[in-house]
Amino acid sequence: MxxxxxxxxxxxxxxxxxxxxxxxxxxxxxxxxxxxxxxxxxxxxxxxxxxxxxxxxxxxxxxxxxxxxxxxxxxSGPLFFWEELRMGEVPQKLWTRIGMSGKNYSEPYGWMEKVVREAENHGYPFAKIWLDSVKIEGESLSGVFVFEEGPLITWDSLVVSGDTKTQQRYLQQFSGILPGAVFSQSDLEKSIQRIKRSPYFSLASVPELNFQIKTAKPYFILKDRKINVFDGVIGLIPNQNEPNTLLLTGELNLDLYHLGGKGRDFSVHWQRLNIQSQSLEVSAKESFLFRSPLDLQLNFSLLKQDSSFVNRTFQIDFGYRISDSGYLKFFNRRQSGDLIGTSERTSPLPTSLDYRWNQYGIGSTWDWLDDPFFARRGAILTTEISLGNKRVIENTALPVELYQEIPRSSPQFQGMVNAEKHLFLKPFLGLYFRLNGAIMKNENLFLNEFYRLGGLRSIRGFNEKFFFADRYAFFSAEQRVFFGDNSFLMVFGDFGVLNNSYFSPKNDKPRSFGLGINLDTEGGLFSFVFGLGSSNMQPLSFSYSRIHFGYLARF
Structure with missing residues (x-):
């Protein structure tokens, strides 16, 4: 009281x-x-x-x-209105661009702002316009527009400075400000927004603009982001299959970005899932190939599953920025699967077979996030669709009779969509939602070409790549409590629907929940997540709980 x-x-x-x-x-x-x-x-x-x-x-x-x-x-007094306005010396093309028509004189000052803005975006940043010979008769007004466009200005080469390795040629391509092009104020503003959203660097201060003899030279002071990643765990354990020898196990992640200041990326991800299983992913990207607007990316992945099969994938992408938030890519992906060991059998066919799948596809990314790494607001949408011909390769270790009812060649379809949404409710409270889905369609699908899910980056509370599915969808929701710029506590829930025709029952509805912490330090990013999940293959029990943790050293 x-x-x-x-x-x-x-x-x-x-x-x-x-x-x-x-x-x-x-x-x-x-x-x-x-x-x-x-x-x-x-x-x-x-x-x-x-x-x-x-x-x-x-x-x-x-x-x-x-x-x-x-x-x-x-x-208020009487309401005045414009009876007549004459264009005077204003070029007709400017009126046409701003959409002036008829005798609608309700907002002449708004037109004047549009004329100046239009002139600034077409090479005349010093354009001026004003009303002259204004006459008042009763409550009606009349006047004449007077316009001075000033000198035609073109872009000079931009200047890059600051704590950055970014090359001038790359920033020109990335910002869209090319020497010799006509000056545009809107292009300058767009370039600033692109730089702010770049994953490679950020603006250290407000850009400067220096006008010389009929040219404009922009000055950008940049600061490179700490985005390169190196982390891993390496272990040596006794090899049970070969006595007196050691087996290398662990995980390695290396991501190098913006090499040489030219937008070149390179990454290697290796993981030994268990004694007999391991995966490898290698990726390389070249931005603005041969000074063109196209990006080139090469990807290779290998997955060895126990003593069952080996999958290999090679992919080449050509990407193009269609807008500040949109990115379009065309790709060719070649997948192959080979059985490692087969036992003599007369029937039935094994769930995994040798195959070759060549596919062509298109993908898009729409990014409206406020930050490329630690977003608090915005959304991102990624889609991909591909179609190709799959060939079944007869394995010489299996009887030919087993392949009689299997078509040797058939079309196969694949589609994928990923969506994320970030909400920032209060300075310390945020929400994160994610929806992922994919489908694979063919008359004959094999277990060794199915999608792999489970683990820290998909459905938590399960081992990495625990699930096999030919189509799936899962939804994730997190409530985050921030105690730093990029550090937060979270409570999450994951809910999925999977289909696997080789399992009984075919449909599975895994779900998991848990909590975790994301801690951003000077040396890198530490994450710790405790998850408890249940599915047809795993009961809801603390004995099956999973702890996902990782540390990314950024430099």
């Missing part, structure tokens, strides 16, 4: 100023409250400008202050 009464006293003791206004013929006041008298008076002064801009040129405003309230009485 004491603290409540004391707080109430403090609230009453605060200086609160109120602004109340009305037109002369109105009975009731409109009001607004301010915490200081300066803001209240600034708002009061802006009221006259609002009426004037709406055509009441003879508006009179009276003010009277009583204690902590400022009363404003408004006499």
């Amino acid at each position: 004491f603290w409540l009464l004391l707080g109430n006293t403090w609230c009453l003791g605060q200086n609160v100023f109120s602004v109340q206004w009305k037109k002369s013929e109105q009975a009731q006041y409109k009001s607004r409250v301010f915490q200081e008298i300066g803001s209240a008076r600034l708002f009061a002064d802006s009221i006259r400008n609002v009426w004037t801009e709406n055509g009441f040129l003879q508006t009179e405003v009276g003010q009277q202050q009583r204690l902590d309230t400022l009363f404003i009485h408004i006499d």
Whole structure:
């Protein structure tokens, strides 16, 4: 009760100023409250400008202050309108671009701003326009537009400085500001937004623009982001299959970005899932290939599953930026699967077979995130679709009779969609949602070409690549409590639907929940997640709980 009464006293003791206004013929006041008298008076002064801009040129405003309230009485006067406006020296092409037509003279000052803006975006940053010979007859106005375009300005080569290895040629391609092109204010603003969203670097200060003899030279001061990643765990254990020898196990992740300051990326990811299983992924990317707007990316992956099969995938991508947020790619992917060991059998066919699949596809990425790595607001949508011909290769270790009912060649379809949404509710509270789905369609699908799910990057609470599925969809939701710029505690839930025709039952609905921490340090990013999941193959039990942890050393 004491603290409540004391707080109430403090609230009453605060200086609160109120602004109340009305037109002369109105009975009731409109009001607004301010915490200081300066803001209240600034708002009061802006009221006259609002009426004037709406055509009441003879508006009179009276003010009277009583204690902590400022009363404003408004006499708007007559409404003036433009009877005639002549284009004068304004080029016809500018009027056409801004969409002026007929005799709609309601917003001449808005037209003037559009004309100047249009001129700035087409090489004339020093363009000026004003109204001349203004005449007033009663409540009607007339006038003539006077326009001076100034000199034609073109872009000079930009200048890169700061703590960055970014090359001038790369930044010119990335920003879209090319020497010799006509100056455009909108292109400059777009380039600034692109740089702010770049995963490689950020702006260290506001860009500068230096006008010389009919040229404009932009100066960008950049600072490279710490995005290169190296982490791994290497172990040596006794090899049970070969006595007196050791087996290399563990995980290695190496991601190198923006090599040489030219947008070149290279990554290697190796993981030994268990004693007999391991995976390898290698990727390389070259931005703006031969100074063209195209990006080239090469990917290779290998998966060895126990003593069952080996999968290899080679992919080549050609990417193109269609807008500030949109990215389009065309790709060719070649997949192959080979059995490692087969036992003599007369029937049936094994669930995994040798195959070759050559596919062509198109993909897109729409990125509206506020940060490429630690987003708090925005969304990102990735889609991919491909079609190709799959060939079944007869394994010499299996009887030919087993292949009689299997078509040697058939078309196969594949599609994928990933969506993420970040919501920032309060300075310390955020929400994250993710929806992933994919489908693979063919008359004969084999287990060794199925999608692999499970683990830290998909459905948590299960081992890495625990599930096989020919189609799936899963939804993830996280509530995050931030205690730093990029550090937070989280509570999550994952819910999925999977289909595997080789298992019984075919449909599985895995679900998991848990909590974790994401800690951003000077040396890198540490994550620790505890997950508890259940499915047809794993009961809901603490004995099956999983701990996912990782550390990314950024440099």
